[in-house]
Amino acid sequence: MHNSFGILFLTLCSGMTVVGQVSGGVQLEMRSYRADSAIGAPEVPERLGLNAYIPLSYRTGALTVSLRYEAYLTPLQGYDARYTGTGIPFRSIDYRDEHFHLTVGSFYEQFGSGMILRTYEERLLGIDNAFDGIRLRWNSTGMRLSGFIARQRRFFTWGGLIRGAALELSPAQWGIGSSLRWHIGAGIVSKYQPDTDPLYRLPENVLAYTLYGAWQWQSWRFQAEWAYKYNDPSTLNGYSYNPGTALYVSLAGQLAEASFLLQAKRVDNMAFYSDRTATGTVALLNYLPPLSRQHSYRLATLYSYATQPGGEIGLSTDVIIPLPEGSPLGGFGGGTVSVNYCRIHGLDTVHTEPLRYRSSFPGIGRTLFLEELTIEYTALWSSVLKGTLQLTRQIYNRDVSEGLRGYGLVWTWIAIADIAYTFAPQQTLRLEFQHLWSRQDRGNWVYGLLEYTLASRWAFTMWDEYNSGSPVHHVGQHYPGAALTVLLQRWKLALGYGRQRAGIVCVGGVCRYMPAANGFSLSITATL
Numbered sequence: 302m303h304n305s306f307g308i309l310f311l312t313l314c315s316g317m318t319v320v321g322q323v324s325g326g327v328q329l330e331m332r333s334y335r336a337d338s339a340i341g342a343p344e345v346p347e348r349l350g351l352n353a354y355i356p357l358s359y360r361t362g363a364l365t366v367s368l369r370y371e372a373y374l375t376p377l378q379g380y381d382a383r384y385t386g387t388g389i390p391f392r393s394i395d396y397r398d399e400h401f402h403l404t405v406g407s408f409y410e411q412f413g414s415g416m417i418l419r420t421y422e423e424r425l426l427g428i429d430n431a432f433d434g435i436r437l438r439w440n441s442t443g444m445r446l447s448g449f450i451a452r453q454r455r456f457f458t459w460g461g462l463i464r465g466a467a468l469e470l471s472p473a474q475w476g477i478g479s480s481l482r483w484h485i486g487a488g489i490v491s492k493y494q495p496d497t498d499p500l501y502r503l504p505e506n507v508l509a510y511t512l513y514g515a516w517q518w519q520s521w522r523f524q525a526e527w528a529y530k531y532n533d534p535s536t537l538n539g540y541s542y543n544p545g546t547a548l549y550v551s552l553a554g555q556l557a558e559a560s561f562l563l564q565a566k567r568v569d570n571m572a573f574y575s576d577r578t579a580t581g582t583v584a585l586l587n588y589l590p591p592l593s594r595q596h597s598y599r600l601a602t603l604y605s606y607a608t609q610p611g612g613e614i615g616l617s618t619d620v621i622i623p624l625p626e627g628s629p630l631g632g633f634g635g636g637t638v639s640v641n642y643c644r645i646h647g648l649d650t651v652h653t654e655p656l657r658y659r660s661s662f663p664g665i666g667r668t669l670f671l672e673e674l675t676i677e678y679t680a681l682w683s684s685v686l687k688g689t690l691q692l693t694r695q696i697y698n699r700d701v702s703e704g705l706r707g708y709g710l711v712w713t714w715i716a717i718a719d720i721a722y723t724f725a726p727q728q729t730l731r732l733e734f735q736h737l738w739s740r741q742d743r744g745n746w747v748y749g750l751l752e753y754t755l756a757s758r759w760a761f762t763m764w765d766e767y768n769s770g771s772p773v774h775h776v777g778q779h780y781p782g783a784a785l786t787v788l789l790q791r792w793k794l795a796l797g798y799g800r801q802r803a804g805i806v807c808v809g810g811v812c813r814y815m816p817a818a819n820g821f822s823l824s825i826t827a828t829l
Contacts, residue, residue, distance in 0.1 A: 321361030326828040328354040328424075332377055333820035340778060340800055342817040350377040354424065356391075357829075367407075368392040379806070379815040380427040381456070381583065388457045391431055402438040407431050410449060412467045412488030413513035415588035416528040416547045417573065420453070425806065426813050428582045433459050443474035453575045455584055461575030463586065465490040485514040492575050492586065501540055507533045509545070509573060509587075520555040528571065534656070535577040538570055538611060542656050545570040549590055562619040566592055569648060569660055572610040582811060591810030592617040594641045594675055596693075598717050599748050599766065600735040604697040606645070606671045608810035614665055615645030624680060634687075636680025645670040647701070669710065672696040685724065691717040699742065702812075703805060711741040727756040733764075744771030760786040766802060784822075795824040 330352040334345035351374045358367040369391040373384040393406030409431055411419040422429045434451025448466040452459040467488035473481070489510045496503040513526035530545035551564040568589055576584040592615050593606040621639045624631035630638070647666040650658045677691040693715040699708040714737070721731040733750035750764040763783045770776035782799020803817040 321359055323359050324829055325357035329825040331823040334818055335820055337819035340817045342819045347375050350375055352377050363397050365395040378818055383456045386457055390457055404436040407433050408436050413511050413526050414590050417509040417511045417587050418490045419588035423808055426808055430585050443471045445469045462493040481518050483516040487512050503534055507531055522553045525550045537572045537580050543570050547571045558623050560621045564592055565616040567614040569612050593643050600737045600746050601693055601715050605805050605807035607702045607812040612648040613645050617643035632680045632682040634681030639677045641675045644672045670698045670701050686722050688720040713737055713739040729754045740771050743768055745769045758788045791828045793826045797822045
């Protein structure tokens with residue numbers, strides 16, 4: 302199957318004249334490894350890891366042929382070892398016209414916000430849960446209908462059997478409600494897996510459905526989604542026969558000059574996999590929108606919260622206040638002050654029998670999973686000086702988020718300063734300083750970074766991350782590093798060397814563990 306798609310693609314792209322458009326790219330990620338007992342970096346027998354991705358597509362008229370070659374020789378540390386090998390796991394033929402869209406082969410799909418279905422690729426986390434099968438979409442004014450039947454990617458093979466359909470309506474396009482723009486939708490997904498368990502009687506077909514909608518009036522927008530999953534005993538939920546439910550609501554708007562976003566979510570037993578024995582990000586079918594802030598600064602990501610599909614309830618709010626030019630805080634070019642607050646708890650549950658429990662609504666439990674407050678100030682102070690100042694207060698339940706025991710709650714304060722100074726035409730020097738205070742876990746951390754950029758094409762960066770420990774446990778461990786980044790037309794090359802601390806890496810509330818490492822790294826990306 303892989304070879305047939307590759308031959309078809311090469312046939313379409315070969316010949317004296319190519320009628321149509323060819324696009325694609327190359328991404329290579331390499332890293333060398335050497336043992337470093339001081340930071341817990343393990344001995345890696347192969348000494349070198351490589352992840353390579355080469356997507357290509359050819360489009361002519363309404364037809365598009367796509368494929369992606371991947372190689373893991375061997376996978377970078379932190380990625381599932383079952384990726385080892387090479388192949389073409391993504392290949393598809395797409396046909397589109399005014400009303401119809403037909404896909405044969407690999408594709409990604411999402412219903413609503415993704416609470417019962419979202420397939421996507423996130424290379425930083427080693428996630429690619431694409432479908433392989435047939436999908437048909439039909440759309441007209443104010444209406445879209447889609448349906449599919451497929452299997453799901455598992456490394457270089459396919460597993461499970463998933464069927465789904467969704468209907469979305471936008472009555473505003475029919476002239477219903479001139480001042481109120483709104484749409485509603487419904488989706489249904491069914492997965493099939495044979496019951497081969499000698500102990501439990503397991504459902505072979507599991508059904509999930511969702512109802513969602515969005516209403517917008519002027520600057521105000523309200524979204525809501527409700528999802529339900531029939532009992533789905535699995536490894537991850539301890540073979541519980543409880544159904545799964547999820548509710549997500551958000552309200553965004555503007556008051557005077559300030560913008561805000563208010564979100565709330567309740568999740569109960571909503572882990573949804575095409576394989577009931579899978580864990581982590583393998584064979585994952587759904588996505589639960591995160592409430593916690595998605596940090597990008599190094600120390601702010603030390604304690605990254607992972608969404609708990611087994612059960613959580615929480616809320617978050619974001620407020621952004623603009624600072625006008627010429628004001629005391631706005632400075633030369635204006636700025637913003639943003640405030641983010643998030644609090645998430647476990648659910649209050651009572652076990653009624655060995656494999657079932659009861660949870661009333663809203664059912665806010667006493668166990669705190671996360672509380673976080675972040676205040677960030679960004680401004681252009683002059684024509685050559687700009688910066689960001691950030692302060693975060695965090696209470697993080699490490700046992701819950703990382704699946705550990707004995708660590709409990711970690712209280713932290715994190716202060717960050719990110720200052721950029723343009724001292725000559727096309728030359729910028731950026732300084733980043735971060736400090737994390739904590740008396741729990743590994744104690745205090747300091748991070749410093751210095752980056753010189755020339756003509757937006759050359760960048761040289763040096764950094765050091767230092768774990769000084771706590772008053773009762775001194776660590777004194779450094780994690781230095783340096784990197785050179787070069788942009789040459791469509792090519793980007795980055796060469797680096799340094800230590801990498803062990804920890805959790807998260808994107809959108811989905812996380813994976815990254816082991817400690819010491820060695821060189823090389824990243825090459827290009828576009829056709």
